[in-house]
Each structure stands twice: as structure tokens, then as C-alpha cells.
Amino acid sequence: MIKLLFFGRLSDFAEDVPKQIEAINISEIIEKLESSHPILVQELGSPQVFVAVNKRRSDWQAILQSGDEVAFLPPVTGG
Amino acid sequence: MKIRSLIQYDDFDITEQYEHLATFCKYTGSVVTFSGLVRELDKSCESSTIDYMYLEHYPQMTEMLLKKIIDRAMLRFNLLAVTVIHRIGKLKPNDHIVFVGVASEHRSDGFQSIQFIMDYLKTQATIWKKISYNGDCYWVDSKKADLRAAKCWREVL
Numbered sequence: 001m002i003k004l005l006f007f008g009r010l011s012d013f014a015e016d017v018p019k020q021i022e023a024i025n026i027s028e029i030i031e032k033l034e035s036s037h038p039i040l041v042q043e044l045g046s047p048q049v050f051v052a053v054n055k056r057r058s059d060w061q062a063i064l065q066s067g068d069e070v071a072f073l074p075p076v077t078g079g
Numbered sequence: 080m081k082i083r084s085l086i087q088y089d090d091f092d093i094t095e096q097y098e099h100l101a102t103f104c105k106y107t108g109s110v111v112t113f114s115g116l117v118r119e120l121d122k123s124c125e126s127s128t129i130d131y132m133y134l135e136h137y138p139q140m141t142e143m144l145l146k147k148i149i150d151r152a153m154l155r156f157n158l159l160a161v162t163v164i165h166r167i168g169k170l171k172p173n174d175h176i177v178f179v180g181v182a183s184e185h186r187s188d189g190f191q192s193i194q195f196i197m198d199y200l201k202t203q204a205t206i207w208k209k210i211s212y213n214g215d216c217y218w219v220d221s222k223k224a225d226l227r228a229a230k231c232w233r234e235v236l
Contacts, residue, residue: 005137007135007137007205007207008135008207008209009207009218012218048221052137052205055137055139055140055143056143071137073205074207074218075220075221076201076202076203076204076205076207077201077206077208077218077219077221078136078177078200078204078205078206078207078208079115079165079176079177079197079201079204079225
């Protein structure tokens, strides 16, 4: 199982997304969310959104293993 | 401690942080500090006073990124001590958000490194701001000017 996290404005569209999901890569996560959460998936398609696997920035083609944590991160605004 | 890097809910005491930087090393000839505050009025809020600001972060990833930013600053500039404190949670207008302070032998390293740390903190650290005003909430958008400023340093973290 892959742990899912959504931050910033993405969290507003992901309130009822399962906390864990079966997937072997990030594309599969997105495919699984497509029908139930179309607005979230549209937001994830923004070129400004980036992804982290196990708290490290990753590319979207990363292969996942059970126990991995995948976080979807919109542009940061701290400071 | 040469490096202080903290993500915390609690407020910080600027005088205490300054004292630490000023007395940490006998070679110190300059202490430069920056503190960011919650604006009471924000242009995006149609002249209404902000009710509160909420800051969210990605625990552990933010700390790792802060460490990376500080490490890069220490490599690039001649620094004797660095303190970065970023608050999270619910903040009121005029509350402190962030403190960055550096001790160095000379002022140039101090001024430039504060700018460097803030430019990367604003564009790399996994922190997000949400503003509430008039009972409405919105997530703050990132600014192109911040991205341009960070790009000028030509450093890939």
C-alpha cells in the first residue's frame, strides 16, 4: 500500500481521498483517482505541482514500493 | 550551536536570537537579521483586515530542505553562525512568521546570505500559507518574483 498526502490548496480537493492506495507508480495513483476526484486530478496536472516520494522530490515516473509515502505538493509559499 | 534551524508553533524572542548570534563566536563583526510578519492588510484582501494566517508544512521534508538551504549558504558565504526559525499553525496579524539571522566577520556575507536563505526558503521549503479574511479563506499563490530572485543565485538544491 502507498500512503498518500496532499498539501496546500490540493488538500481542499482531497478531503475524502483514501489515505492509502495500491499502486506501482504515480500514474496509477492518478488513474485510480480520475473518476472519483476529477477536480483534484485536474489540479495535479498543473506543471507547477511537484511530487515527493518518501519526503524527497521525485519525478513523476518513479516506481513505487509498498510502504512508500507519496506527497503531492503545490507551489510553496512560506517565508 | 552554530546552526539553529527550527519549525515551531511558538513565537520566538528576537532579542534572544540576536544575543545568541552576537556572542557565539569571537570573530563575529556583523550580525544581520530578518523577520517576516503577518500583514494586517493585504492587497489581495480588498482592503479588509486579515483575520488570521494559517501555515501548513510537510513535517521532516521541510526540516531536511531547511538544512540543505543553510548548508548551501554556509558553503557559499563566510558565516560563523546561522539561525532560521519558521513558525507554523494559526497566526494573527503582526505575529512573527520567520526569523533568519546570520553572524559573520563582515557585513557583506551577512546581507547576501540572508537574501540567499530567504529566496530559497520562499521557493523550496515545503510550507504553505492560507489567509482568512471576512470569514473567507484562500491559499496564497506563489510569486513569480520570488522564483526569479531564487534563480539569480544559480544554485540547484
